[in-house]
Amino acid sequence: MEIDDTKENNGSTPRRRENSLHLSPVLPEASGFGLPYAPVDWPKKGDIWAWKVGRRVAITGHFLDRYLYPPKRLQKLVDSGRKRGLASKLSVERWKIPAMKHSLTNVARAFFAAPPDERAEVLVSDPQSDGLACKAGNKKCNSLFAEAECPSLVPLPCDLCCNEPRFCRDCCCILCSKTIDLKHGGYSYIKCEAMVNGYICGHVAHLNCALRSYMAGTVGGSIGLDAEYYCRRCDTKTFLVPHVTTLLKTCESIDSRDEIEKILNIAVCILRGSQKSNAKGLLNRIESAIKELKCGTSLEDIWKVKETDTVMSTDIFHNGNGELGPTNHQDLVDDKSCLEAVLSVSSDYRSEYLKIECEIDQVLQSLRKAQESEYKIAEEQLCSQKVYLRHLYQQLEKERSELPDRSSGNEADASLNAVLSRVNQIKYEVMRLKEMEEVANGFGRTPKGVLKEYFGLEIED
Incomplete structure (x- = not known):
């Protein structure tokens, strides 16, 4: 991060700072006190702030995880748990450290907030250069909360949408530029996790936007989608059947019938027209759930794996005369060994179905x-x-x-x-x-x- 002193240099490239700070690189998980990465003598003389960095490094070369720690006498004002540190824009909104002439490298990406009677000039970070804050100003952005699951993954360099001043790849739809909604686990958007030249794409899109733009679902023509999502940034296709399966699990934890129906309708739009056998089977299951939902069936009964479904294939057997006839379910239940055999066959029906699908694909390939x-x-x-x-x-x-x-x-x-x-x-x-x-x-x-x-x-x- 560079100090913004364009006024003093008439727009020329900054050289030595007025305060002669030497901004030397630091190692991962390094820490220290005071200048050049933390304020000193603020808000009162003798106050020395501490700083610390994590392991993750952004494309620009700056650490993604940067922490600022106030002096001991001010730590009681920081409500951030045992660490007593400021790690994001959300955690420093209570403070305001005015940036008059200089900027601070490796601290949180926003103006800090302090008691109004204790104001002074201090060094702060450039709001546009730190990777921890959201460019769109979204306080619920994924980048502001928990650490990424794969900190070693570096975002794909983007000089298109990410150059926009209010666009954040973590929370802004690549199609409409509006922020995504994390409600119910973020069912309404899809994130492209494709790896391109060692970088992760990471761009997100509303599913509704993608469906309306013919970039999700089953689409013919040059794109050629089959229950897939097409990322406009990296031109990668993402198979959406696993995402729809996640939507179903999300519905099981929701009590609102309207919300459930909304999610299921999105799932239907994604799967409709697909030629993939697993997508067709999942679509039938979802359409059946929608019908039961509209008929007033209890949510517990909709999601419950019924015992009749488990033994559905055993409803008809050969009778003693060699003719087909219905079985006596009570006799079947009484026969414990028979019931256990049936359950053992169908309990893991998803994996069995995938095996069958794989076998069919192999047969078709051999036939071809x-x-x-x-x-x-x-x-x-x-x-x-x-x-x-x-x-x-x-x-x-x-x-x-x-x-x-x-x-x-x-x-x-x-x-x-x-x-x-x-x-x-x-x-x-x-x-x-x-x-x-x-x-x-x-x-x-x-x-x-x-x-x-x-x-x-x-x-x-």
Whole structure:
């Protein structure tokens, strides 16, 4: 952070500060007292403030975690727990340390507030350069509270939206620039956590904005989304089914039916039209929950995993006569071993369903490869027959052109016989081609004799 002394230098690059402060770099988790990183003799002479930095470093080279500690006599005025330190804009709003001529490196990013009868000139930070405060002035911004889960992740450099003076990537929608709402776990927005060249994107967007802008859900065209979110900043797609699953869990902890319906409607908009099997299954579950919600079903019953759902697939069994018939549920419950077997099969139905989905994908991929192999075989043989027929037609054309030049009767008869023989040969090869063309219905529907004779494939019974 540099000292703002453009007035004294007429806009030129700052050199040595008026107070000759030497702003030397510090190590992670370093601490100290007084200048150049903390006030001295403020608000009264002899008052010396302390400072400390954390481990996280921003792109600009400054520490993201910077703390300012008041003198002991003022610590009783600081209500920040046992640490007695000022760590963010929220924690220093009670103080006001006026910045008259200088700025302070590595302290909180806002004007401090102090008792009105104790005012003096002190060094404070540049409000636009510290990573701990919110550029949008949002007191509920994620960056002002708990430390990031992955402090080693560095934000992606952004010279587009993040250059705007009131835009914060942590709490401002990249599409409408308005702040996000953290209500109910922040269900109404999505954060892009894509890694780009070792940096995390970190931009957020309202789900409603993304849906209206055709950047979320299932969208065709050049974007090609399938239950996904497309980040306008880094051009990365995020699969939204896990996010919708989180929305469902959020609904289970909410008592307001209106709020639940609002969240579920967003989830429906995200999943509608998806071709992914897991998205379709989740959509059916959500639509069923919405119907029950509108019918007045209790919230507990909506989210409860019913026992009838667990044994749904066992409602019908073969009876003693070999016919299908309903089972006696009381007998099923009484048979403890049978019930345990049923529950053991379906208790972890999500993982079992994912396994089935994976198996189906593998089968389809194998089928595609097999079809591609069959296609190559058919293409090779059909093209070979096509080239052969073209050669025969060329021979026929040549032989027919030579007929009028024959003067002798014997020679004319021989030429005519050759032409007739060529015509018969062409008819025969055309007939063979028609038989080969039966593979258009697929190798499985093609007669075995055709596959063996023309394509060299022997199909067992």
